[in-house]
Each structure stands twice: as structure tokens, then as C-alpha cells.
Amino acid sequence: MARPRKDAAPDLSKSAEITVGSIERLTCPEGKLQAFMRDNKSPGFRVRVTANGAKSFVFEGKLNGQTVRITIGDVRAWELPKARAEANRLRVLLDGGLDPRHEVKAQAAANTIRDQRTELEKVTVQTAWTAYLAARKDSWGDRHYDDHTALAKPGGVVVKRGTKGTGKTQPGPIYPLLSLRLTELTPSRIEAWAIKQGAERPTYGRLAWRCLKAFIAWCAEEDDYKGVVQEGAAKTRKARDAFGKAGHKKDVLLKEQLPAWFDAVRNLPSKTLAAYLQVLLLIGSRRGELMALKWTDIDQRWKSMTIRDKVEGDRQIPLTPYVWSLIDALPRVNTFVFASTRKKDHSIADPNSAMETACTAAGVPGLTLHGLRRSFKSLTEWLEIPAGVVAQIMGHKPSATAEKHYTVRPLDLVRVHHERIESWVLEQAKVSMPAKKDETAKVEAV
Template sequence: MAKENFTAERIKSYQCEQGKQQTIHWDAKIPGLGLRVTQTGTRAYIFESRLFGKTIRITIGDPRSWDLGKARAEGGRLKTLINQGLDPRELKAEAQAAHEAKAKAEASRTVTVGEAWGVYLEERRPYWGDRHYQDHVKKAQAGGQPAIRGTRGRGLTIAGPLHALMELRLCELRPAVVEAWAAREKVSRPTSTRLAWRLLKSFLSWCAEQPAFAPVVEGNPAKTKKTRELLGPAGVKQDALQLEQLPAWFAAVRQIFNPVTAAYLQTLLLTGARPGEVLEMRWEDVDTRWKSLTIRDKVEGERIIPLTPYVSHLLAGLPRRSEWVFSSSIASPDKAVKPISKPHQVHDKACTVAGIEGLTLHGLRRSFASLTEWLECPIGVVAQIMGHKPSATAEKHYKVRPLDLLRRHHEHIEAWILKEANIEYSPDLPLSTRLQLVASA
């Protein structure tokens, strides 16, 4: 088709040739500038040229948005770029990518720590156990909600250590801010703050790997020497029952007025489970037929351990008020019966009666592991019952202990502990006559 000098009138008059899908009319003034008219009447300025032996065609835009002067200027600009060996399409893609990156960087500067924390929890939840996930939720919770227990008499839930950081913009979370937070929080709750700090470090490392957050996270603001020194190392606790303390401890615990609490504390010692794991036990987890307990394990998800005779006796005497084995007699605000709170104070009073100092609930788990040393029980058996990860290649890959083998060792451990506590127990006797406390010599 012959070229013509474009004018406004000619632009309006150009039509698509009959029988074709589209027709391109070329401008005689700017080489490569054309007007494409489709069979449906759609019009657009285009530019066509050759670069490195290949034809390239670029759409400029609709004549209603581009007047003829601007279209010719754009055609001239594109021709200049091609003469320089540059592909306008690549330049446009690079400019668009740079613009989008800048826009994302600007947007990320407005993201709060709480918003990023929510994304972090949602993405990582499939890889965590429920207990680990709940740790993250509780450390960042707002608090101030009505509660009937666990609030030290305040009646309201307490804000988690990380809550103070949640409203900050992520770009504002600098080392000095984290250090000031650590110095403030460690005064009232050093242990909880130390755990929150570890969670915060992992969160910020994750942020540094995410395209949406990396532009505003410089390194890891929580990993500073000053923060580490402020919080100090986690203390190594040594509290555990001594062999000669067993009679006094059992006598004091069995005198606790609440039978649920008394059974809970004894179950802790005789299973070596974590305090929270025992509280989460449901009646469906207690299998009296196959004599097993299913424990909600924070490491592996769950583990199955033997239901030993004396523990079975303790559980058989508990009221079935709800799905929870160790259920509270007090309903929560939503009318649901939930597990009892961890009975720290009740246990402390029982230990005072027994003349034992500094024994914590987790110390009962430590006691189980320590007392098995007297029996020279295989360390892998104890670890499997307690839910510790195997620490050797043989334990990880070659030793598989079925429940009946664990039961043999576990029942032996329980019988020995009861004997050392001067408690006679026979599973063959009726419930009312099985148990008696034998006065120590």
C-alpha cells in the first residue's frame, strides 16, 4: 500500500479493506509509523521496524488518546532507539519491573510487624506442631480479655511480651528498638521474654527471605550482642525429686483436696510427660483395652506410651465431666468445661508440706528421667516414653520398640517408684483395696 502523509481527516477516513481482518496504513513522514484498522473498526497507531534482522512491531495507542503529533513523536523516539541497537520492548519491560519493585518497596514500608507476623504464622503453621504455633499466638496476643484463671487475680488476660512490637512498622524494628523492648520486658517476665526473643529472631530471619518484606529488613535486628546480654542465657534447672523424697512427696500430693489435681501430679511423675501434654489428654486418648495413652507431642505431633497399672487406677477414679481427662469443675465464660490450669501453687504447697524446696511441675518430668538411672533402664526406652528425639544413629534408624516392649520397662519403672515411695499397689485387687500407704521405717 502506498504511503500518505497522515492528517487528522485521513486518520478518521481510513478503513479496513474488505475481506481482510486488518489493514495497516503507513505514514510517509515518519518511517515505520502506521495506523492499524481492524474489521471491527478498532484503530491504533503502530510502529514497525527491523532490529538484528528481525521485524518488530509495537503498538503505540488509540488515536483518540494519541493525537497525530504525539504519535509521530513516539514513532521518532522508537526509531532512534532501534538505530542505537536497543529493543524498546525490553526497555519498557525493565522500566515496568523497576516501577513495580519501587511500588512494592514503598508498600512494604507501611507494613506493620503485626501484619507480617500474621502472614508468617499462616505460612509456617503447616510445618509446626500446635503447641509451637500457640506459643507464637500467645506471645503476641493483646490481652485484656475476660478470663477466670491464670491471670494472677486480675480477671483479664495479660498481653504477651511481643504485643508491644506488633503496632510498629516493620521498617521501624531496628536493633535499638529491640534492645529497649528486651530491657523493659525482662524486668517482670524474663523467661517468657527470652522465649519471645527467640521467636522474634526466627520471624525476622524469615522476613529477610521474603520479597515483600526484605526491602525494609536490614539483617536481623534482634540478633545483637546487647540484646543477648540483656536477656542472658537460659538457666539450666536442676530441680528433681531425690529417691529418699518420694515417700514424703506422694503422701503430701495424695492429701490434696482436689482428686483431679492429685491424679494429675502423680501422672506427671509416672509418665515423664510434659505438663501441658498431660493437661491436653482426652478420654479418647486412654485405651484401657490395649493399655496405651496417646500423648499430644510438641515434637512429633503425638506419641503412644503404655498405660501403666497405677496410672490406669488414677484415671479410673476421675469424674468424666467433659472430653478432657483432667477437667476443671469450673466452666469457662463460654460455658465449656476445660482442663484444669497448671496447679503450680497447689504443688508448691504440697512440696512445702513434704519439706521439699524448689520442685517445679517440669521438675517432675526431670525426676522421671533421673530416677530411671537407678534401674539402669535403656536410655532409648526412657527417651521414647518421654518424647525426646533419638540422639544416635542406631536409635534413629535401627531400633524400633513396640508398645509391649515399652510396657515391660515402663511398668517396672512405675512399680519401683511406688515401692520406693512405700506405696503398696496390686492391680489384681478391687479398686477400693488396691492402694495403701506404708509408714516409712
């Protein structure tokens, strides 16, 4: 019998030793979708060729009378000796009564998980932080969301004020962590970050630290990030100690300081800011709640104001006479009562500068906007106003069972106490109530 030419295609009707050369010469017979070249050295070892010329190593055997066929891999990806060894390994499993397909599926699943894990470990804090803010936005108030956004700002924006002479805004405390991978948010890395932030800006850094703890806890519960970052990575003693204990602020406006403070505030060049600061003291609200006040929140008929409460959603408080005189004198620029003169359709953004100017002029430096809220509560002690009334005006939750479940205090009853507070504060500040418009008209007519 004549020997086949070296360039001839292998005879697929017989088993023969599979070699690199025979694989190269292997072709699919015309009219067939696929064909197999069998190896005579390793039972069950095959090379499959398809009609389009694709070639792969295959193992084939019998289990319980049924054919088991497993693809090992592409001939271009597997070296021949390794492919033959894999076929022999699968043969051992089959001889032991095990179905190699189960192992192959398990291995494929493990590889998939490993690949996903590898990709997940590449995720940066920036990516996860952005996803975190998007996921939580509907559950947060605008102010809380803006605080989180500001914590991660890159800084470097050229501004004229508030930069302590640098001329550019500073990066947010979270910003240095954004370039890290989630896997790099280790306790030691966070401790080093906390020590630096605690030395430079402990108060703002402490806020960032609390937000970072919540962010890491969220990652630990999300399927997309679960197991990538250590859940308690930010809860170490060193990280906590880096910021020290939060002090209790005691800045407050005393009764004897009221005349100087009111005089300085009323002489501010911006009537909007002057009105804002006075109203903030006289109703004891949070700074953001008052900035968000809109004209539609004012009910002149029933003399009430609706405050968008960050705790309860909203609350109604009395519209006292002096507060209304201040508000009524403001121009209707947009939907906001305390409207910005720089940004269209915005409220005032930063009353701190005006507050600082007024407090310096009045000789009460260090008084903050939240200090005015504290001052409202403190000044009511002079009048022995019921604590529940003050809490209702300020938007504090009731602190006693009777107050929570049994006291129903109508707005008119609150108004009696609130107007009394306003009248007493103005009396101490030596501020006279402005004449009503109709009374002014009568005087001019005379």
C-alpha cells in the same frame, strides 16, 4: 485560501504544529475508530484520538522498514512540552538503530517492581506474622502454635489470677512489634525491644526472641516478603546479651520430700488436678502430653497408655497399677481423661496454681511441673534402672548407637521396670495402693 476558524477541528490530512488548542479541538472523523494529528516541529510526534474521544500522545517511526508506534501517555497526564521532548528522545533511540519499545517495556517492568516494592514496604509485622502462623500451622503441634499466638496477644483482658496484682493480662512480648512495618525491623529497633523485654521478663522474652529469629528467616525465604527485612536483624550480639544466658533449672523433688508432697497433692480440693500431678510424676511425661491424654488412649486390656509425643508422634508406655487407680477414679466428663470443669470438651488448662498450692503446703516451693519430669528421671537413679528404659518411658530420643539400632525393648519388659519405679516411689512417699474394686466388694460382703 480562507483561514480555518479558530474553533474548527484540525485538518488531519496535513502536519501542523500541535498546540494545546489544537488538541482541545481534535475530534475523530465519523466512521473511523481512531485518527492521528501529526506535528511538524517534531517528526514522529502525534496525538491520537479515538472514536470515544480519548486522546493520547504517540510517537511513530520506522525501524528496518517496519512501523514502530509507542504510546507516550494520556494528554491529560502529560504536559505538551514534556510529551514532545519524550518523542524527540525516542526518535534519537530509533535513529541509533535501537527499538524504543524494548526500553519502554523495561521501564514499565521497573515501574511495576518499584510499585510492588513500595506496597511491600508498607506491609506490617502484624500482616506477615499472621501469614507466618497460617503457613506453619500444619507443621507445628498445637502447643507450639498456641505459644506463638500467645506471644502476640494484646493483653488487657480482665482476669482474677496470674496478673501480679494488675488485674489484667500483659501483652505478649511480640505484640509491641506488630504495628511496625517489616522494613522497620532493623537491628537497632530489635535491640531496643530486646533490652526492654530482657529487663522485664527475660525467660519469656528469650522465647519470643527465638521465635522472632525464625519468623525473620521465614520472611527472607518467602517471595511475598523477600528482601524487605534484613535476615540477621535479630541475631546481633546486643540482642542476645539483653536476655542473658538461659540458666539450667534444677528444681527437683528429693526422695525425702516425697511423703510431704504426696500428702499435700492428695489433699487438693480437685481430685482431677490431684490425679494429674501424681501421674505426671510417676510417668515423667511432659505437662502438655499428659493434659492431652484421652480415654481412647487408655488400653485397659493390655495395660498401656498412648502418649502423643511432641518428638516422635506417639509412644506407648505401661499403665501401671497406681496410675490406673487414679485415672479409673476420675469422672468421664468428656473425651479427655483430665477434663476441665469450666470449659466443655476441653482438658484442664492451668495446673500451675494447684501445683504451687501443693508445693507451698509441702514445704518445697519453686518446684515446677517440668520439675516433676526431672524428678522422675532423678528418682530412678536410686534403683539403677537402665537409662534406655527411662528414656523410652519419658519420650527421650535414644542417645547411643546400640540403643538406636539394636535394642528392641517390648512393652512388657518396660512394664517390669516401670512398676518397680512406681512401687518404690509410693513406698518412699508412704502411700498405699488402693484396694481393688473386687477385693473391696469381698470385704464389704464379709
